[in-house]
Amino acid sequence: MHHVSWKLCQRFVNDDPPDGCVDDAVAAWKRSKGDIREVLRAIVSGPDFWAARNVRAKVKTPLEFVVSALRAVGADPDTTARLAQVVARLGEPLYLHVAPDGYPEMEAAWVNSGALLDRMNAGVALAAGKLPGVNPTTDSAVGALATPDELIAVVDREILGGTMSGNTKQVIKRQLADIGDPQQARALAIGLALGGPEFQRQ
Amino acid sequence: MSISRRVFVKSGGLALFSVGLDPLFLARAVFTSYKPLPPHAGRPVLVCLFQRGAVDGLNMIVPHGDSLYYSERPRIAVPATDVMDLDGYFGLHPRLAALKPLWDSKTLAIVHAIGSPNATRSHFDAQDYMESGTPGVKAPQPAARDRLTRAFEELYAGSSTGLLSSSSQEAFEAVQTLQRVDPTQYQPAAGADYPRGRLGKAMLEIAQLIKADVGLQVAFADVTGWDTHVNQGGGDGQLATRLAELGQALAAFSRDLGERMRDVVVLTMSEFGRTVRENGNAGTDHGHATAMLVLGGPVRGGRMLGRWPGLDPAQRFEGRDLAVTTDFRDLFAELLARHMGATGLDAIFPGFMPDPARFPGAISA
Structure with a gap:
């Protein structure tokens, strides 16, 4: 018990x-x-559930990362198994954990140098409409916006639930500075947000 | 086609480098325990080359001394006059001629009738070949890729904590290492001539990383085209073409590394072998045991290893396939223990405990 x-x-x-x-x-x-x-x-x-030290303390599993990223951008998965292969590539091949226990819950099992780079790649690919298993779609939670500040504010709200750090805002803003094409700017901001540190936490 | 490159970082070294889908046990091998490792420059390296699709071991390493081989394969057997004899009974496929000098200089050993003791003849589920954690920020343009990498580096440097922070630092260091080692600027040594195509390119990159002393322990490359159900060919043809590329790649790698081969062992492996008897399409179907090559300075070469079970139907597995007399895992464990200095062998293959008594003897004890 x-x-x-x-x-x-x-x-x-x-x-x-x-x-x-x-x-x-x-x-x-x-x-x-x-x-x-x-x-x-x-x-x-209970009081611990919302205690500061426990909020966003846990790192997403690969499955949670992929599902939450797709939901955050309003993506439309196709009916193939390719998206499941993306999850597998990130380290969690579905239903293939060796018995008797299930996939681990601890961050140490999921966070390592390679896995993080894979998540960054997946985030960028999804934002660019190039993630295997996802239908390219034009309507998204984040539209193409006029100014970097507006774009960052919407990305923060829609994708990171308002948790974007000051540093992340600055980094994305610097990256957007020389990008004129609104679609490209949008893809870059979303990609950085999905692959960045805030989004890796539940 | 884009080829995935994966890297594992361990204690400041780029421990695993993979071109293709590396099997699960390679990453486990990298992360098992080792005797204290020498500095990067003298570190033992294991290069695994996967022949994806199940290579026909009997046409790669030909038992030309067995008349059954010829009676079972009237259309696809390699003529005895063309085989490059090794020991009077076995010989190299003629298109592997580039490997004969390595056999003669006793740096190439061959394990025949090796495979997985499981009875399965279906290709490994691709999922088994997936492993967690590995990178290579992929983007179409190098400039865009570098820019993205730097942006992510700034994000993680500024806003991450704990394991996210330390792991991301390692990841960006690995990316930098790979960027420093630029294959387009690489000149192979000693006039080594890598074959054109994916395999030659992968072996060249691995050789370059070994010379760059980045802490490489295990490297992996795969090469496809071995699933020869139809028109396999004999001394020439489909399989011969693949073998020529394989032989040339291994010979070039060995020549390129030169003295450094004293620290390096290359192992070729495949899912399983193919049927002894040719099929109705002048090909072979999925079988059981195959042959694997072990090449490198530490190898006790010039010898056929393992026990040859024979081709007689009574000696075959289910009357059909060359029987497995050496469990692939024992060979892999031997290389890990005696070449790499691994001490924790039990966790590499779940449910399998390697036993030195069963090691095929590819490396001196």
Whole structure:
């Protein structure tokens, strides 16, 4: 019971789960005689869930990265298996983990030099409409905008949920400075945002 | 066609360099434990060359001393007069002539009847060949690529923490290393003549990285075109053309590296072999055991390794295929342990514990 609660807290809160969170989950488990809905409710409504140290503490798995990136830009996946191959290439071939356990939840399993470069490549490819398995689409959450500042503000809001750091804003702005074509600017800003550090966190 | 290049970085060195889809166990091999490694310049290197599609080991390393070989392959056997004899029984396909000097100088060993003990004859699921973590920021123009890389570097330098920060630093260092080592500016040594095409290019890049002392431990390249179901050919033809390219690439690599081959072992490998008997289309179908080449300074060469099971139907696997007498994993483990100095061999192949007693003896103990 404690072990499973700890695992759930690790899954949803922090790679290193806070004791209070685990205790809350265990208490809910006892109270509800093992109703997982009650256990999860205790985890997500406890004080640790929204504590500063636990917000955006976890790194996305490759699957989470790909799904969230597609959703963020409003992309339209096609019906082939190519997008699943992208996920595999990022390190998480679907349904192919060697039993008995599942894919790990810890960031150490997913973050390494090569995997990060692959994510940057995937982010840039998606933004440029060149990610395998995704239909090229013109309507997107981020339209082509007139000024770099407007573009960055929309990318921050639509893709990073307002978490874009000051540094990231400056870097993207510098990169946009000499790009006149609005479509190219849009692709660059989105690509950098998707491949950048903020987007790697849940 | 764009070819993916993947790099793993480990403790400041560019540990794994791959052109193509490297099998899972290579990355595990890089990350297992090792005896203390020498500095980059004298570091042992393992180069794995994957013949994708299952090479016909019997036409690559021909058992010309066995009449069954000729009676089972009336249209595609390599004539005994053309085979480059090695030991009176086996010989090289004539298009592998470039490798004969390496055999004679005892830097080339051949393991026959080697493969996977599994009974599968289906090509490895491509997914098995995927591995987490590896890079090469791909963009059409080098200038655009460099610019993107720098932009990402600034993003991660300014806003990342913890593992994201340290891993990204390693990643950008690897990219810089690869950029410094520019294959278009490379002149092979000793007049080494790499064949045109993807394989020659990959081997050239690997040779360049070895000479550049960037900490390379394992390199990987793959070469396709071995799935010869139809019109395979004998002394000439489809397979002969592929073998000529393979032989020329290996010979050029060895010549180019020269003295540095003392630290290098090249292993060729393939999913499985092909049927003993030719099929109705003058080709061969998926079989079981194949032959693998081991080449390099540390190799106890000039010898056929492994136990030859024979071609008689009673000695074949399911009456059909050359039987596997050497588990590929034992050869790979031997190279890791005796050449690379690996100490943690148990985690490289899940559920398989290598045993030195079964090592084929490619490297001195």
